Amino acid sequence: MRKLSEGAEARVYLAKMFGSNVVVKVRHAKAYRIMELDENLRRTRTRREAKAMVRASEAGVRVPELFALGEFSIYMEKVTGSLLKDARQRGRYGEIGRMLAKMHGANVIHGDFTPANIMITPSGPCVIDFGLSEISESAEGKAIDLLLMKRSIGDRDYRTLAEAYGSGYAGSKQIFSRLADIEKRGRYQIRTLM
Amino acid sequence: MLTIGIESSAHTFGVGIVSKGKVLANEKLMYDVGTRGMIPSKVAETHVKNAKTVIRMALEKAGVDMREIEGVGYTRGPGIGACLQVGQLAAKTIASGLGVRIVPVNHAVAHAEITKHEAGFKDPVTLYVSGGNSQLLKLSKGPERRYQILGETFDIGVGNMLDAFAREIKLKPAWGSTVAKLAAKGHYIPMPYTVKGMDFAFTGLLTYASSLAGKERNEDLCYSIQETSFAMLCEATERALLLTNSDELTVCGGVAQSSRLREMLAGMCKEHGMRFGFAANEFNADNGGMIAYVAERMLNSGVSAALDRCDIEQRYRIDKAVVY
Ligand SMILES: Nc1ncnc2c1ncn2[C@@H]1O[C@H](COP(=O)(O)OP(=O)(O)O)[C@@H](O)[C@H]1O
Numbered sequence: 001m002r003k004l005s006e007g008a009e010a011r012v013y014l015a016k017m018f019g020s021n022v023v024v025k026v027r028h029a030k031a032y033r034i035m036e037l038d039e040n041l042r043r044t045r046t047r048r049e050a051k052a053m054v055r056a057s058e059a060g061v062r063v064p065e066l067f068a069l070g071e072f073s074i075y076m077e078k079v080t081g082s083l084l085k086d087a088r089q090r091g092r093y094g095e096i097g098r099m100l101a102k103m104h105g106a107n108v109i110h111g112d113f114t115p116a117n118i119m120i121t122p123s124g125p126c127v128i129d130f131g132l133s134e135i136s137e138s139a140e141g142k143a144i145d146l147l148l149m150k151r152s153i154g155d156r157d158y159r160t161l162a163e164a165y166g167s168g169y170a171g172s173k174q175i176f177s178r179l180a181d182i183e184k185r186g187r188y189q190i191r192t193l194m
Numbered sequence: 195m196l197t198i199g200i201e202s203s204a205h206t207f208g209v210g211i212v213s214k215g216k217v218l219a220n221e222k223l224m225y226d227v228g229t230r231g232m233i234p235s236k237v238a239e240t241h242v243k244n245a246k247t248v249i250r251m252a253l254e255k256a257g258v259d260m261r262e263i264e265g266v267g268y269t270r271g272p273g274i275g276a277c278l279q280v281g282q283l284a285a286k287t288i289a290s291g292l293g294v295r296i297v298p299v300n301h302a303v304a305h306a307e308i309t310k311h312e313a314g315f316k317d318p319v320t321l322y323v324s325g326g327n328s329q330l331l332k333l334s335k336g337p338e339r340r341y342q343i344l345g346e347t348f349d350i351g352v353g354n355m356l357d358a359f360a361r362e363i364k365l366k367p368a369w370g371s372t373v374a375k376l377a378a379k380g381h382y383i384p385m386p387y388t389v390k391g392m393d394f395a396f397t398g399l400l401t402y403a404s405s406l407a408g409k410e411r412n413e414d415l416c417y418s419i420q421e422t423s424f425a426m427l428c429e430a431t432e433r434a435l436l437l438t439n440s441d442e443l444t445v446c447g448g449v450a451q452s453s454r455l456r457e458m459l460a461g462m463c464k465e466h467g468m469r470f471g472f473a474a475n476e477f478n479a480d481n482g483g484m485i486a487y488v489a490e491r492m493l494n495s496g497v498s499a500a501l502d503r504c505d506i507e508q509r510y511r512i513d514k515a516v517v518y
C-alpha cells in the first residue's frame with residue numbers, strides 16, 4: 001500500500017484490490033488522547049463518514065464510491081483528478097454550489113467544506129472527506145459549510161456558488177440568514193486557508 | 195531603556211519592568227474571585243487600592259527608581275471596562291508625570307509574543323487559551339503584521355467553561371486548576387465532542403457534564419470534561435499546524451498552565467516532529483511583564499500614542515492589533 005496522504009486524523013493509502021485501484025482511509029490512533037475517547041471518536045467518525053458518503057451519493061452528489069467498511073477504515077473508489085485547492089483550472093463553483101444544495105437538501109452537513117476536500121475530475125467536481133460530517137437539519141451546520149468555503153475562495157467564485165446553492169436548495173433562505181448572523185457575531189474574520 | 199507595563203484587564207493588577215527584552219520585574223496583586231464570580235466595580239476598586247503598591251513592588255524588585263523609566267505600556271483591551279480604566283489611568287499618570295512616551299498594548303498579542311520570545315521560536319502557531327478566549331493564531335506575513343485567527347471557539351472560552359463547571363460542583367473556579375486536581379482520580383465518561391475544522395464549541399460539553407452533576411462521581415466528571423475539552427483543542431491545533439505547514443507550536447494564556455494540556459500538545463507535536471514551547475507560568479497568568487515587553491518593542495519601532503489618544507477597548511480583537 002502506498003501512502004497518499006497523512007492528514008490530521010487519517011492516513012490515506014492507495015491499494016490494489018482485484019486489479020483495481022482502491023483508496024483506503026484509516027483513522028490512526030492518537031496517543032495524546034485517552035484510548036477510550038480516541039477509539040470512540042475514530043469508530044463513530046468512520047461510521048458517520050461512510051453513512052454521509054452514502055447519503056450524499058443517494059442525493060445525486062458525486063462522491064467516491066464506497067466499497068467496504070472496517071472498524072477504523074473505509075475502502076473506496078480512487079478518484080482521478082486534483083484537489084480544488086491545488087487545481088490549475090478555475091473551479092466550477094456553480095456545480096459545487098449545486099452539489100452542496102443537494103447535500104443539504106438531504107440533510108448531509110459536510111463539516112469541512114473547503115477546497116482541500118473537493119477533487120476536480122475530468123467529469124466534474126467530486127466531494128471527498130466526509131470525516132466531520134453529520135446528518136442533521138441544523139441551519140447552523142449548513143451555514144458553517146457555506147462559511148468555510150466562503151472564507152477560502154474569492155468573492156466572485158463565492159457569488160457563483162451561492163447563486164447555484166440558492167436555486168438548488170429550497171431551504172437556502174434560512175441558511176443564508178443564519179450565515180449572516182454568524183458573521184455578525186463578529187468572531188469570523190475573513191481567513192484564507194494557506 | 196527601561197519600560198514599565200501595566201495590566202488590569204480582569205482580576206489581576208500587574209506591573210512589569212523590562213529592559214532590552216529582559217523582564218526585570220513582574221509583580222501583581224489579585225482580586226479574590228472566590229466562588230461569587232467577578233463584580234466589575236468591586237474588582238476595579240481593588241485595583242485602585244493595589245495600584246501604588248504593585249508599582250512600588252515592581253520597582254523594588256527590578257532595583258530601579260521610577261525616574262529611570264523611559265517608556266510606559268498598558269493593556270488597551272480586551273477586558274472589563276472598569277478594570278482596564280484603572281491601568282489606563284495609572285499608565286497615563288506615570289507617563290505624564292515623567293514626560294515619557296506611552297503606548298497601548300493588546301492583551302492577547304502580549305501573551306502570544308512573550309511566549310514566542312520565551313520559547314525562542316520564529317513563526318509558531320499559537321494556541322491561546324484563557325478564560326474568555328480560545329483561539330488558534332498565526333502571524334500574517336507582510337509589512338503590517340497581525341495575528342490571524344485560524345480557528346476559535348464558537349461560544350465560550352475553555353477556561354470559563356471549566357470554571358462554570360467547577361462552580362456547578364461547588365469548586366473554586368481557577369482556569370480549570372481545581373477541576374484538574376479532581377480529574378487526577380477520575381475515569382472516563384463519554385461526553386459531547388465538537389470540532390469543526392479548526393473551530394470548536396464548548397457549551398454542549400458544559401451542559402452535558404453539568405446535567406450529570408450529582409449523578410456521577412465528581413472525579414469522573416472532572417476527568418472527562420478535561421480530557422474531552424483538551425482533546426478538542428489538540429485536534430483543532432493539529433489541523434492548524436498541518437494546514438499552515440508550521441513546525442512550531444506555542445500555548446499561552448491562563449489554561450496554558452495546565453500540565454495535562456501541555457502534555458497532550460507536546461505528545462501531538464512529537465508525533466509530527468514539531469517543536470512545542472510555552473512560557474513560565476507567571477506569563478500565562480495575566481501579568482504586566484508581557485505588556486512591558488511588547489510596549490518596549492513598539493516604542494523601539496517608533497510607535498507611541500499621544501496622551502489624549504490613550505483609550506481602552508473592551509472588545510479589542512487580536513486581529514486588529516499591528517504587531518511590531
Ligand atoms: N477517493 C479518493 N480518491 C483519490 N484521492 C483521495 C480519495 N480520498 C482521499 N484522497 C486523497 O487523500 C487526501 C486526504 O483525504 P481526506 O479524506 O481529505 O482525509 P483528511 O481527513 O486527512 O483530510 C485527499 O486530500 C486526497 O488527496
Ligand SMILES: [Mg+2]
Binds near residue numbers: 116117129
Ligand atoms: Mg481532507
